[in-house]
Structures are given as structure tokens and as C-alpha cells.
Amino acid sequence: MAKDTELGQASRHPPPILPPSRSRRSTDPFIVICRCFSVVTAINALLCVCANLLSAIRSFRNGSDIFGGIFRCYAIALAIFVALVETEWDFILKFWRVLDYWVGRGMLQIFVAVMTRAFPDVIWVRRDLVLLQEIASYLLLACGVIYVISGLLCIGFFKRARLQRETSRENAAKDLEELERRKRELEALLIEERD
Known part of the structure; x- marks a missing residue:
């Protein structure tokens, strides 16, 4: 009888509702390393944007190098695109499936690095700008080469x-x-x- 009373009282009080546990992000070291490398690559792409933007402004101010300025504008657009691809945004990868593969992504980064390095300041008037172009292009080139090699190794x-x-x-x-x-x-x- 006492057992029935205890069961009756236990059934009257519902079990406490616990808050749902928050799903923790996986700490898979491989995924973390890949995300860190994506951040580094995006930063390098934004560095290329800065280098090309300064070069484009300089080209348009001089007025004598309009084609170089237009070329730099294309390089800016592609470098921004490289930075967006590194976010792995589904909207971009849906339309550009080749960039889902690391070899394609690396080839795009190498192309942007070459565009950033192209047409250096021959007369060395702005050594700081040339140095920025070289640093940005070689860093992005290194990221692109790593992506291509990793893609070929199926990483x-x-x-x-x-x-x-x-x-x-x-x-x-x-x-x-x-x-x-x-x-x-x-x-x-x-x-x-x-x-």
C-alpha cells in the first residue's frame, strides 16, 4: 500500500525538464587546422586587395596608366572573391563547384597572386608599395601552392x-x-x- 502511494505521488509530479544541452563544436584537430588555414588565406587575399587598391589609386591619379588601374580593379574583385570562397559560403560554392575542390581553389589563388605581382613599379618611386605587392603576392602564392598540393593528395x-x-x-x-x-x-x- 505504501509502495502504491509512493508511485502515485511520483506519477503526479512530472520529471523535471532539463534545458537541452548545447551542442559543442567538434574539436577535431584536422578541421581546426583547416579552418585556421582558411583564415590565413583569407587574410592574405585581403592583403592583396589592399596592395591592388593602392596601386589602382596610384595608376588613376597619374592618368598615364589607365589600363594598369583597370587591371588592378579586376585583381581587387578576384581577391575579394578569394576571401569569400575561404568562408565556404554555400551560396558561392553552389555556383562555383570547382572551388569546392582544393586544386581549383589553389589555382584561383595563384592567379590572383600573379595578378597582384604583375606590373610592378618599374621606376621604384614607391618602394613601400612594391614591397607590399611582393609580400601579398608571395603569401597568397604560397597558400595557393599548398592548396594545389593538398588537393592532389586528396586532403x-x-x-x-x-x-x-x-x-x-x-x-x-x-x-x-x-x-x-x-x-x-x-x-x-x-x-x-x-x-
Whole structure:
């Protein structure tokens, strides 16, 4: 009888509803390294934007090098595009599938590095600008070469597989939390109906 009373009291009070646990970002070292390299590459692309922007302004101010200024404007647009690609934004990768592969991404970075390095200041009037162009172009060139070599070694495929596994694991954890929350709600409704 006492046991039935305890069960009756326990069934009247629903179990406490715990807040859903926040899904932690995976600390997979390989994914972290890849994200850090993407940040470094995006910073190098933005450095190329600065170098090309200063060169374009200088070309248009002189008035004698209009074509060089236009060339620099194209280099600016492509360098911004390289920085956006490094965010791995789905909108961009949906239309440019070749950039989802590291070899294609590396080739684009090498192209932008070559554009940044092209047409240096021959008369060496602005050595600081030439130095900025060289630093930006060689850094982005190094990132592009690393991407191409890594792509040929299928490291990009390995990264995509690990990201997909991480995403499916996070989705499964969210689904499990949702099912547990729904179960607690249904148990609480069932207890209320018994009373």
C-alpha cells in the first residue's frame, strides 16, 4: 500500500525538464587546422586587395596608366572573391563547384597572386608599395601552392568527409534532444490526464 502511494505521488509530479544541452563544436584537430588555414588565406587575399587598391589609386591619379588601374580593379574583385570562397559560403560554392575542390581553389589563388605581382613599379618611386605587392603576392602564392598540393593528395576530400560526418553527428544529437524533449512533454501530459 505504501509502495502504491509512493508511485502515485511520483506519477503526479512530472520529471523535471532539463534545458537541452548545447551542442559543442567538434574539436577535431584536422578541421581546426583547416579552418585556421582558411583564415590565413583569407587574410592574405585581403592583403592583396589592399596592395591592388593602392596601386589602382596610384595608376588613376597619374592618368598615364589607365589600363594598369583597370587591371588592378579586376585583381581587387578576384581577391575579394578569394576571401569569400575561404568562408565556404554555400551560396558561392553552389555556383562555383570547382572551388569546392582544393586544386581549383589553389589555382584561383595563384592567379590572383600573379595578378597582384604583375606590373610592378618599374621606376621604384614607391618602394613601400612594391614591397607590399611582393609580400601579398608571395603569401597568397604560397597558400595557393599548398592548396594545389593538398588537393592532389586528396586532403580536401578527407576534410569534406570529416565535415560531413561531424554534421551528421550534430544533426543526430539535435534529433535525439528533440525526441527526449517531446517524450518529456508527452509523459507530462499523460500524468496530467491520470490525475
